[in-house]
Amino acid sequence: MPRPHPAEVIAEWFGVDADFERVPADPPTAYRRDVWLGLALTVLAVGGMELTRSAGYLAQSDDSPAWLLYVLAGAGALPLVVRRRYPLTVLAVVYAHFLLVGLTVPVVPLSQVLQVVYFMTLYTAVAWARDRRAMLIVVAVCLAAMFGWLFWQVAVSTGMQQYAESEGLLDDPPGFLSPLDAMIAQTWLTNIAYFLGAIALGQVTWHAARRRAQLAEQAATIERQAEELGRRAVVTERLRIARELHDVVAHHVSVIGIQAAAARRLLAKDPGSAAVPLSTIEAASRDAVEQMRGLVGTLRDIGDDGGTAGGGDRSPEPGIADIERLAGADGGLEVTYALVAEPAGAEEAVSGPMGLSLFRTAQEALANVRKHSTARAASVTVRVDRRPAADDARFRGGYAEVEVIDDGRARPGSSGSGLGLVGIRERVATHHGVAEIGPRVTGGYRVRVRLPLPLEES
Structure with missing residues (x-):
């Protein structure tokens, strides 16, 4: 058996050709929760930005007004109010915000609350996107933009170099790599783990949701099949009962015919003796009517697909x-x-x-x-x-x-x-x-x- 192409493996893992669309079990409740979560993160992002500014973590050269920092921080978290309703749109908006604000006011995207927002946005897009092909395209574009921005930051930034010089690490490197190379490598590893972790977690939860849906569908199918088998068993049993009752009723009708013939003969010769066969006729007819009522009541609910009753011998039925x-x-x-x-x-x-x-x-x-x-x-x-x-x-x-x-x-x-x-x-x-x-x-x-x-x- 030939080994599958890596592209096929990736497409299968991401469910590109799957006919499963993940939606919340209770959409109104889930979407309301997203609104509250998005609003809570927006408040935390604004509050966290004020704490960063108050603690003096902002660069001396950053003279942006406080209100602008609050607006930009809140704008980065607010789209999460519709994260599961429009997961790919939210991903594109939030990461576009990251890039634009990161190039103009770099201190805002570095907020810890917004770092959580970026992780959650990427996770939600992978876990809840209904169009898996579109998800791959949007995620790939966002990752390319993010890592391009990271490469640019490392290439043009002198912050790491200044830090290494201030600590005296360039004079006596403590490890196998130079401090600057180690810092760059650590930055890349951290971001790779950050983004790939969000993607992996989102895809794992998507697979888990699909398995639950498949199990639920299988359980429903088994239940329907069991109901169908039970219904067919009822129909088959009713047809067998009908056949058995038919034989008994036919027996009574035969008895009625024989006794009627005997009564007719006795009426001409001995009218008093005709009472016995007439009494037998009366009892047999009543019994036949009662059995026929039971037969009609039993067969009243039989459908059109009840199958056929098999033939059998004509020996007397057991009693x-x-x-x-x-x-x-x-x-x-x-x-x-x-x-x-x-x-x-x-x-x-x-x-x-x-x-x-x-x-x-x-x-x-x-x-x-x-x-x-x-x-x-x-x-x-x-x-x-x-x-x-x-x-x-x-x-x-x-x-x-x-x-x-x-x-x-x-x-x-x-x-x-x-x-x-x-x-x-x-x-x-x-x-x-x-x-x-x-x-x-x-x-x-x-x-x-x-x-x-x-x-x-x-």
Whole structure:
């Protein structure tokens, strides 16, 4: 693999081709803070200039009036009030101020407060510029101007020479370099560290902001994908429920047809005996209507992209009586089964769709225990109670319930997608029941589903 060109490395590090634009998380608040910061630095710059003048640090030849020094110092810091709103413009204005004032009134740019301002301005331009190519151009021009000004200052200034002569350093140099050369080199190193440090710090914070934005975008994408998977799981489960309910309703319609034919024959020969098939027709039709209402309610919210339901065999769907055989299924899990009916034989009142939902709930719960739990034992309890519940109007006709309890903990690294539990809740919603799914206080996990039974006819 060929090594990238240095220009490509620099462009990549500065994000020249990046599609990321850094903006404050709360622009109004951030811009207000910039205003207060700029005003504070302006006051400090003016105050610092007065302290410099009062301390006698100004050159004897500098006879500029005090008000001019205050104005020039404040003008150098005031642009920071919009530093993050217009970072490159502020950089150009502040550094132009540095050059123009430095050539006319050199004492002003040497103020310590303005040195902080220049550093902050360069840092802000690199860290917050939205156009990275323009940032490189503006920063490069400013650096060229600054170092050109520095070269000119060193070339024409005699201050260092005078200092070395006054200290007697030229007669007996203390180091390998002459004092004048050492002072010049130190000045250059200080400025290089100053400017490059501001650029490096600004670019590091820009990269950190881009990484945070990428992570936030990835998290949002994962959340959207999870929602889409959950929605598709709901749709798939609803279609499967619809197919199962269709089979049961079709069974009732067939029963109605057979019983109607029998009643028609009996009406001609023995009208009294026709009451039995007619009663069967009445019960089957009511059951079919109730199941069809549940079907329509379940499928009401299905979208257009729900996918297709796969085909399956046409064997009778399992019901409440088939839950017991789930306990005997091998899989390294000891399962105990119990049926509690009040009164005896009340489980016969559980309809086919309701029994199928209870069976699928127990099946999914036991499958989760085997896949995702350290449990070695589990219990499956089916309860059918025809007594009306006084505390819940939904169970005035009694209820049918299945409860699966295990004694284990979640197995590390085996977390599932949670789509099976979504299916359980969808089945419960179809029958207007309640579900309790989660860990137990005493340890283990519980899945309990309670579905309302229809009212008994008087």
